[in-house]
Amino acid sequence: MSQLQVLTLTCDDRPGVVAAVATGLTALGANISESSQFWDRTSNRFFMRLAVEGDESLSSASIEDALKPATDRFGLWVQTVDARRRPKIIILVSKFDHAMLDLLYQIKVGWLNADVVAIVSNHEDSREIAEREGIAYHYWPVCRANKTAQEKKVLDLVLQTGTELVILARYMQVLSDDLSTRLFGKIINIHHSFLPSFKGAKPYHQAYARGVKLIGATAHYVTPDLDEGPIIEQETERVTHAMSAEDFVATGRDIESRVLARAVKLHLERRIMLSGNKTIVFSN
Structure with a gap:
């Protein structure tokens, strides 16, 4: 059964953030079904929201592991939630x-x-x-x-x-x-x-x-x-x-x-x- 996770990410804006995130998710075998991003120039903060689909192995933990190189490199704050869960x-x-x-x-x-x-x-x-x-x-x-x-x-x-x-x-x-x-x-x-x-x-x-x-x-x-x-x-x-x-x-x-x-x-x-x-x- 396919899984759907929603990621929200933020860090100081630097070149390469989007590429690093996409590379990590690709290595996981995940597919990005929705992507939005914004650079707040006044604070130099970068904000991003992704909807990611994958097989039954896709989870918050697996995504966090896959994005660890990006989080370490860019000081990226990441939050992941199961999109199908009812809050x-x-x-x-x-x-x-x-x-x-x-x-x-x-x-x-x-x-x-x-x-x-x-x-x-x-x-x-x-x-x-x-x-x-x-x-x-x-x-x-x-x-x-x-x-x-x-x-x-x-x-x-x-x-x-x-x-x-x-x-x-x-x-x-x-x-x-x-x-x-x-x-x-x-x-x-x-x-x-x-x-x-x-x-x-x-x-x-x-x-x-x-x-x-x-x-x-x-x-x-x-x-x-x-x-x-x-x-x-x-x-x-x-x-x-x-x-x-x-x-x-x-x-x-x-x-x-x-x-x-x-x-x-x-x-x-x-x-x-x-x-x-x-x-x-x-x-x-």
């Missing part, structure tokens, strides 16, 4: 469930390749949905007094379940610096605004009050700096003076769902690489 995810949600519902649907129809191991909420509103889908539901209210303990339960759940990605699907709580740092690169948030404009609460109402002509949503990795994490995906839609603030919100809900689902897909397929506070996104 485990946890969804955090508050009262607005539209983005969560779209994620569950996209998983159900096979567009997203993942297993939701739990839904965590500070409200009871989504329990019926979770039970109908056969997903463990954790109702963990949050207040100033119990925030640290509640976040420890979230982190423990991530570790116990082997979760690789936490998704804030309109989870209306600000994560602590500690949790944001410990799970950096593993938490995606959907912000109901086209960042960096209109941060914080009620951005659509802020946009309405300013009479903007475009509204949007932003999916980004969570960092200790609120709404400042590396941006993964964004989308805008035109609005008019004739629309109400509620129309803005309704339009925004649709955008949020689409943007979050695309960002999650990009992450699950290992198409995102971090470069400082920016992302390198290799679209399919």
Whole structure:
């Protein structure tokens, strides 16, 4: 049975990196079915994503062995994952469930390749949905007094379940610096605004009050700096003076769902690489 592995690689840019990687994979008998690369001139970092096919002997270990001459020569950082494996995810949600519902649907129809191991909420509103889908539901209210303990339960759940990605699907709580740092690169948030404009609460109402002509949503990795994490995906839609603030919100809900689902897909397929506070996104 053929195997499919996805490799992400980065190092300081130097001539010969691509050739060395290709030579190592060829010696292994692997076939490169997809390749994307980018040279960030400002940092002189080279980024590459490869999809590699081979026989049953192809594995992360065999690829790492085959690429050892390249890693030693270029200081190459390599990560390899089985493309057919279904990553485990946890969804955090508050009262607005539209983005969560779209994620569950996209998983159900096979567009997203993942297993939701739990839904965590500070409200009871989504329990019926979770039970109908056969997903463990954790109702963990949050207040100033119990925030640290509640976040420890979230982190423990991530570790116990082997979760690789936490998704804030309109989870209306600000994560602590500690949790944001410990799970950096593993938490995606959907912000109901086209960042960096209109941060914080009620951005659509802020946009309405300013009479903007475009509204949007932003999916980004969570960092200790609120709404400042590396941006993964964004989308805008035109609005008019004739629309109400509620129309803005309704339009925004649709955008949020689409943007979050695309960002999650990009992450699950290992198409995102971090470069400082920016992302390198290799679209399919």
